Amino acid sequence: AARHRELLHALAEADHAKPALAQQKRFIAELEAEVAASNAHVKAVDSRRKEEFKEHAKYRDSLVKRLAYKATALAAQLAVRHAHTQTQLDALYNSLFAGSTPAFPDEDATEKPAAAALHTYQTARSAAEAEAHAVRLLSQGQQHFRTALALIEEAPGNSRVDMFGGGAEVQVAAARAKAQQARAMSPPGAVADLPDAPINLVRDVFFDDIFTDMAFHDEIKLSRAGVEAAARAMDGLVVDALRRHGMLEAEVREREVREFLRRLLGSEVYRLFGVLLLFYGWRV
Structure with missing residues (x-):
């Protein structure tokens, strides 16, 4: 319960x-x-x-x-307009004040050094830009030599002699072409000739015995030594070109100071132009 x-x-x-x-x-x-x-x-x-x-x-x-x-x-249009206007203004000033102006001795005192400063500045700038291009070309030549050496290092692993030489030879030729182009950009004699770097091409020969294999390795050593010497010479050309470019850039900076004189001449001419206009009752 x-x-x-x-x-x-x-x-x-x-x-x-x-x-x-x-x-x-x-x-x-x-x-x-x-x-x-x-x-x-x-x-x-x-x-x-x-x-x-x-x-x-x-x-x-x-x-x-x-x-x-x-x-x-817009920036491009303004730059073109500015350059065109500056050219017209310079032409106008030149038509009025070119040569001796005894009435304006300050302008005469500034005109010749200003013109010389402009010429030397433009010359230095052109030389610096040309040398910069030479540096780029020689640097590309360095890369071609590096590629050639890499191909030579791969050669002992190839099974046929005809697989060695062709690619490296093309790279060395390309490096020489870059040096030749750089020579045209630099001052005469600045870019020296590269030493010979022959690539010994042997075609359609099989490594069928130890003597052939040994001969092939001897050819590789000779080719490597020649290309390494040329590559070192190219490295030296790059160092020299960089040094020249640095000196030219320093010269350009100095020339830019002189270019300031030319701008001072422009200011003086502008002031005199205003004086003439006011003399004749106009406004600048």
Whole structure:
């Protein structure tokens, strides 16, 4: 009887569990539906955000490109206009004040050194730019020699002699061509001739015995030694060209100071031009 009462009491206490469980399941299902809807909304918003950002980025990049193009074109137009105007102004001043002008001694005192400064500045600038080009050419020649040496190093692993020599010979010839071009850019005698670097080409010979193999390795050693000597000479040419370019750049900077005198002449002529215009009742 006691056990019966205990079971009835436990059953009474658990009577509400089943409907409560059903209620909790409905509540969880509703929460899961809300979470799914929220996730779908977030996904849609994120997708829209990405699309809008992509469109914005395209518009931004397009706008920047258009502005950059317009700015570059405008800068080029202004540079051309400035150069053209300066040429016309210099021609006008020259027509009025070229040569001796006793009435304007200050202009005469500045004219000759200013003209000399302009000439020497332009000469120095041209020489510096030519030497910079020579440095680039000789540096390219260095790279050709490095490639030739790399090909020679690979030669012992080849199975046929005709696989050796051709590529290295082409690279050495290209290096010599670069040195020849640099010689035309530098002062006479500045770029010395490179030593000979013959590549011994032997074709259609198989390494079928030890004597052929030994002869081939001897040819490789001779070719490597010649190319290494020429490569060292090229390195020296690059060092010399860099030194000349540095000296020319220093000279250009000095010439730029003298170029300032020419601009002073322009200022003096402009002042005198204004005086003449005012004398005749005009305004500058």
